[in-house]
Amino acid sequence: MSAYEQPMHSEAGLFTRAGCALGAAEATAKAEQAALLLHDVRAGRWQRDARATRIDVRFPGRPPGLKLVPPRRVPKRGVGSLAGRLALMHAVAHIEFNAINLALDAVHRFRDMPDAYYADWLQVAVEEARHFALVRAYLQGHGSDYGDHPAHDGLWQMAVDTADDVLERMALVPRVLEARGLDVTPNLILRLRQAKDTEAADILTVIYEEELGHVAAGTQWFRHLCAERGLEPVFTFFSLLSRHFPDGMHGPYNLPARRQAGFSEREIAILTEGL
Ligand SMILES: [Fe+2]
Ligand SMILES: [Fe+2]
Numbered sequence: 110m111s112a113y114e115q116p117m118h119s120e121a122g123l124f125t126r127a128g129c130a131l132g133a134a135e136a137t138a139k140a141e142q143a144a145l146l147l148h149d150v151r152a153g154r155w156q157r158d159a160r161a162t163r164i165d166v167r168f169p170g171r172p173p174g175l176k177l178v179p180p181r182r183v184p185k186r187g188v189g190s191l192a193g194r195l196a197l198m199h200a201v202a203h204i205e206f207n208a209i210n211l212a213l214d215a216v217h218r219f220r221d222m223p224d225a226y227y228a229d230w231l232q233v234a235v236e237e238a239r240h241f242a243l244v245r246a247y248l249q250g251h252g253s254d255y256g257d258h259p260a261h262d263g264l265w266q267m268a269v270d271t272a273d274d275v276l277e278r279m280a281l282v283p284r285v286l287e288a289r290g291l292d293v294t295p296n297l298i299l300r301l302r303q304a305k306d307t308e309a310a311d312i313l314t315v316i317y318e319e320e321l322g323h324v325a326a327g328t329q330w331f332r333h334l335c336a337e338r339g340l341e342p343v344f345t346f347f348s349l350l351s352r353h354f355p356d357g358m359h360g361p362y363n364l365p366a367r368r369q370a371g372f373s374e375r376e377i378a379i380l381t382e383g384l
Contacts, residue, residue: 122157123155123156123157123158123227124157124158124161124216127146127213127216127231128162128163128217130142130143130213131169131170131210131213132169132170133170134170134172136206136209136238136241136242136245136255139170139238140209140238140239143213143234143235143238144235144238147228147234150224151228159220163218164217166214166269167265169210169214169268171210172255176256176259176260177260177261177262178259178260178261178262179262179263182259183200183258183259183260188297188300194301194304194306195248195253195258197297197309198244198247198248199253199258200261201244201313202241202248202255203255203260203261203264204264205240205241207264207265208233208237208240208241208287208323209238209241210265210268211237211268211282212230212231212234213230214268215230215233215275215282216230216234222330226330229326229330230326236319236322239319240315240316240319243316244312247312250308267285267286270353275334276331276335276338276345279334280331280345280346280350281350282327283326283327283328283331284324284327284328284346284372285350285353287320287323287324287327288324288367288370290316290317291317291320291321291363291367291370292366294316295363297313298313298314301313321366322370324366324371325370325371327370328370331346332371343373343375347379360380360381362377362381364377364381
C-alpha cells in the first residue's frame with residue numbers, strides 16, 4: 110500500500126490530501142475526499158505541505174479494470190439506438206473521470222498559488238465528481254457501467270504535457286479541452302432530445318452549465334499567471350496553442366459560451382479568423 114492509498118486524516122496538509130484523492134482508484138472515494146477537503150479549505154482549516162511527495166503524473170488513480178485503447182478503437186455509434194447512446198455516455202463518463210483527476214492534480218501538483226486557486230479547483234473536482242456520478246447512474250440504469258466499454262487512452266496526455274507549468278495547464282486544459290466541450294455539447298444535447306432521450310439530454314445540460322464555470326476559472330488563473338510573469342496573455346495563449354496543436358484548431362466554436370467563459374474579443378477574432 111503506498112502512502113496515498115491509506116486513509117488520510119484531516120490534519121494532513123492540502124497537497125497530501127489532494128494527492129490521496131488523486132491516487133484513489135474509485136470515483137466515490139475521490140468525490141468524498143474532494144468534498145471534505147473543499148469544506149476544510151473554505152473553513153480555513155488547512156495548511157500547505159509544500160514538500161509532500163508528488164504523484165507521478167502518468168499514473169493517477171483509475172479503476173483497475175478499465176480498458177484503455179487508442180482513440181480510433183473507441184467505437185463510435187449514432188445516438189439513434191440505446192447501444193449508441195450507452196457508448197456515447199460511456200465516453201462522457203470517461204471524460205468526467207479524467208476531469209476529476211485533472212482538477213485534483215491542479216491542486217496537488219502546483220504549490221505556489223493563492224489560496225483562492227485551491228478553493229476553485231477543489232470546487233471543480235467536486236462538480237466533476239457529480240458529473241461522473243450522474244453519467245454513471247444513467248449507465249447503471251440501463252444495465253451498463255463505467256468500464257464496460259474500452260476508453261480513450263489519450264485524454265490524460267495533456268495533464269502529462271503540462272505537469273511542469275501551471276500556466277500551461279491553465280491555458281491548455283480548461284481553455285482548450287474543456288472549452289471544446291462547450292463547443293460540441295449543445296449539438297449533442299439537441300441530438301439526444303431528437304432521439305427522445307430526455308434523461309441523457311438533461312444530464313448533459315447540467316454538465317454544460319457547470320463547465321462554463323470551469324473554463325472561466327481557467328481564464329481567470331491563466332490571466333493571473335500571465336500578469337505575475339509579465340506576459341501578454343493573448344500572445345502567450347496562441348503561442349502555447351501552436352506549440353501543442355501544430356495542425357491548428359478548428360471550429361465551429363460556441364462563441365457566446367466562450368465569451369461567457371472569459372474569452373476576449375481579440376481571442377475570439379484570432380480563433381475564428383486566424384492571426
Ligand atoms: Fe465535467
Ligand atoms: Fe470541467
